[in-house]
Amino acid sequence: MTSTKHVASSDKSPAPAVSRAIKLLDLLGRHGGTPLTLGEIAASIDAAKSSTLNILQVLEDGGMVARVQGGYKLGRRNLELGGAYLSGFSQMREFYNFCSVASLLSHEVVQVAMLVDTDVVYLARHEGRAPMRFIATIGSRFPAAPTAVGNALLTTLSDDEVARRFSGPQHFPLMTENSVRNLPDLLRKISSARERGYAIDDNEVHPGIYGVARVLPPWSSGDQPLAIGTSLAAASATPAYVSQIVDELGAAVSHLSNPLFHSVASPPTDFKHPEVPPHVGI
Structure with a gap:
């Protein structure tokens, strides 16, 4: 998952709801299988509870988020998308x-x-x-x-x-x-x-x-x-x-590294990842 540090802030984004959804998914990913409450998520992505709930409902409908006892965690759809990415x-x-x-x-x-x-x-x-x-x-x-x-x-x-x-x-x-x-x-x-x-x-x-x-x-x-x-x-x-x-x-x-098998330590917070184009010739 992309670090929230690399996601444009919602007030500057051309699609604030999408930016917040990405930050939300990244947040849940960093917490593994530990559910987070609506309040915890809203505070972490710096959004109102009402707008956070709307985003969660859409993500839940799409299988990206699952509502469980204790809050929300990543949904199974993320694994399907990860598999599609890894296949190529x-x-x-x-x-x-x-x-x-x-x-x-x-x-x-x-x-x-x-x-x-x-x-x-x-x-x-x-x-x-x-x-x-x-x-x-x-x-x-x-x-x-x-x-x-x-x-x-x-x-x-x-x-x-x-x-x-x-x-x-x-x-x-x-x-x-x-x-x-x-x-x-x-x-x-x-x-x-x-x-x-x-x-x-x-x-x-x-x-x-x-x-x-x-x-x-x-x-x-x-x-x-x-x-x-x-x-x-x-x-x-x-x-x-x-x-x-x-x-x-x-x-x-x-x-x-394969994100489905390994958790690799992140580089320093001030490190800027290079933008890797999709298919540069070998």
């Missing part, structure tokens, strides 16, 4: 769409990868405005230990499973002098990534390249998680810029 949603196509209009990621190399044992395989790549030819291309296979996308994906495994997979020195290739070299150091990196919510590669794969990656949850219960990451010139990877990149990757994860 292509995660990889939307990855390219998002990256093409994102204020920062549009300029950077951005990739999607999956974990295969102790390696990552790259599935998609947005070139950015200054392509890095030595960065992995689609279909390339890289060791997971030194890469940001690999470390992000390893956060989804238990430490015991990581230890089982990375039991030998062959899983720690020395790609640069910064590359992680052993299991204890890898586990510390993974622990730090879990705590901060994203993984980094500080010149571990290529000198002068700083990687940042976040987990992209599985689309459905039968899928495996992916990771979305970007490769920055290390000279430009200041703490402030990396923080902005992390926020934009978070917005990408939110946009690309």
